[in-house]
Amino acid sequence: MAENRGTGLDPVNADRIFNGFFITRLRGTGMELAISRSMIEAHGGALWASPNQPYGSIFQFTMPRAAARNGSDDGA
Numbered sequence: 001m002a003e004n005r006g007t008g009l010d011p012v013n014a015d016r017i018f019n020g021f022f023i024t025r026l027r028g029t030g031m032e033l034a035i036s037r038s039m040i041e042a043h044g045g046a047l048w049a050s051p052n053q054p055y056g057s058i059f060q061f062t063m064p065r066a067a068a069r070n071g072s073d074d075g076a
Contacts (some may be wrong), residue, residue, distance in 0.1 A: 009049060009057050010042075017049060 016022045018037045023030035029065040037047040040065065052058045 006053050006056050008051050018047070055063070 010024070013022070013024065017024070018033050019030075020034040021030040022034075026048055033047075033049075040061050040063065043063060046057070047061040049059050051056050053071045
């Protein structure tokens with residue numbers, strides 16, 4: 001989980017922040033979140049954002065558990 005203390009997600013644009021070339025700042029390419037989500041989803045995971053209280057945003061992701069090796073569930 002990553003948090004920031006910026007102005008937070010604008011509800012009007014919340015669905016667009018993962019689109020390529022969409023930016024909410026004066027600088028940047030707008031590709032960072034699009035690339036991150038693409039890579040995570042390519043590995044079977046999910047990436048999402050939610051508002052942080054009292055301000056800022058929280059970005060979280062999940063990844064599937066690695067296949068058990070040698071019959072153990074701890075990846076050893």
